[in-house]
Amino acid sequence: MQNRVNKGLSNLLVAETLEIQEIHNEFLREAGFDLTDLRSQIQLTYWSEQHFITQSLIELLPFGEILSDIHFYSYVDYSLDELISKANQTLLYWRFSGITQYDGTPVTQLSLFYDETFLWHYSAPSYQEEIRLQIQSGHRVRFLSRFLLSQTEIEVEFNEIRLQTNLNDDFQFVYTDSNTYQYKFANLRWQPVRTVLLFPLINLPTFLLPITVPNTLRRETEYQAYLSQVQC
Numbered sequence: 001m002q003n004r005v006n007k008g009l010s011n012l013l014v015a016e017t018l019e020i021q022e023i024h025n026e027f028l029r030e031a032g033f034d035l036t037d038l039r040s041q042i043q044l045t046y047w048s049e050q051h052f053i054t055q056s057l058i059e060l061l062p063f064g065e066i067l068s069d070i071h072f073y074s075y076v077d078y079s080l081d082e083l084i085s086k087a088n089q090t091l092l093y094w095r096f097s098g099i100t101q102y103d104g105t106p107v108t109q110l111s112l113f114y115d116e117t118f119l120w121h122y123s124a125p126s127y128q129e130e131i132r133l134q135i136q137s138g139h140r141v142r143f144l145s146r147f148l149l150s151q152t153e154i155e156v157e158f159n160e161i162r163l164q165t166n167l168n169d170d171f172q173f174v175y176t177d178s179n180t181y182q183y184k185f186a187n188l189r190w191q192p193v194r195t196v197l198l199f200p201l202i203n204l205p206t207f208l209l210p211i212t213v214p215n216t217l218r219r220e221t222e223y224q225a226y227l228s229q230v231q232c
Contacts, residue, residue, distance in 0.1 A: 033093045042222050043118050043230075047111040050099045057086040064118045065230055066127045067142045068134060072158070076181065080156070080190050084183060087149050109150040119143060120210040122227045124161070124173055132171060135163050135201050142178050154183040155193075163202045174207040 034055040038046045043064035060083050067075065094107045124131065131141050141161045148155040160178035163171045180194040198204055216223060 033089070033097075035093070038112075042115060042219055042226055044115050045113045047113075048107070048109070050094075050107050050110075052093075052099070053090045053110065054086060054093060057083075057090050060086050061112065061147055062144050063112065063114045063147075064123050064226070065143065066123060066131060066161075067144070067158070069139050069141075072140075072142050072179075076179075080181060080183070083156070084154065087154050090149065091151065109148070111149075112147040114143060114145050116211045117214040117216055118223055118226065120173070121214040122223050123230065124210075126227060126231065131161060131173070132163065135161070138201065140178075140201065143175075152185055156181045157194075160196070162204055162207055164207060165203055171202075174204075174209055176204065176207050 035052045036055045036058050038044070038048070038051045038053065041058065041063075044061075060079055062075070065071075090110075099107050134141050142158045143161065144156070145159040146155070146157040148157075157180040158178045159175045162174050162176060164174045166172045176198055177194070177196045179192065179196070181190050182193045183190045198206075
């Protein structure tokens with residue numbers, strides 16, 4: 001008799017749990033969270049205990065793209081404020097989805113970085129002549145290097161491509177730090193936290209070297225497909 005009661009209670013709890021889960025899933029669907037899996041995004045790498053963010057946020061992060069002066073300042077002037085709204089959608093998704101870290105606590109932070117193989121062995125080579133002419137004309141060329149989202153702030157960091165003369169008296173790409181912008185949810189405004197104005201643009205004394213050997217992990221087709229998408 002007691003076993004039948006316990007089994008009945010167990011079945012009731014399972015049914016209630018499934019009903020609650022279905023209500024929860026229905027809420028997420030109706031909330032319109034259009035999600036993307038970070039593991040499928042070959043233009044970036046990430047550090048996080050979870051793999052999903054909103055598609056609208058990814059679309060505002062130009063990882064792997066080469067940013068001319070005009071493109072860069074247009075992004076800073078017109079896209080940073082929109083980025084706040086899209087980041088808030090991801091924070092809302094984390095809160096209502098119940099996604100947790102490895103220790104069971106709620107997800108609180110996400111860091112995205114550019115994928116070195118895509119940038120240096122697909123994107124930059126496809127614009128090599130254009131980049132060289134821009135820099136030789138005194139214009140700065142940047143790329144998005146890092147994006148941080150937490151419960152307290154958003155941070156967007158850019159690096160800058162420079163030219164260095166190599167042993168064959170030809171140019172090669174190198175890079176340096178550039179601009180970083182930070183948005184604190186407590187004070188509701190963007191502000192630059194670092195602006196690097198290192199000159200000259202060619203043969204500067206301190207720089208970083210791109211990777212020389214690509215690591216495609218047998219995803220060459222995916223890299224090429226995304227490059228075609230970026231170039232459209």
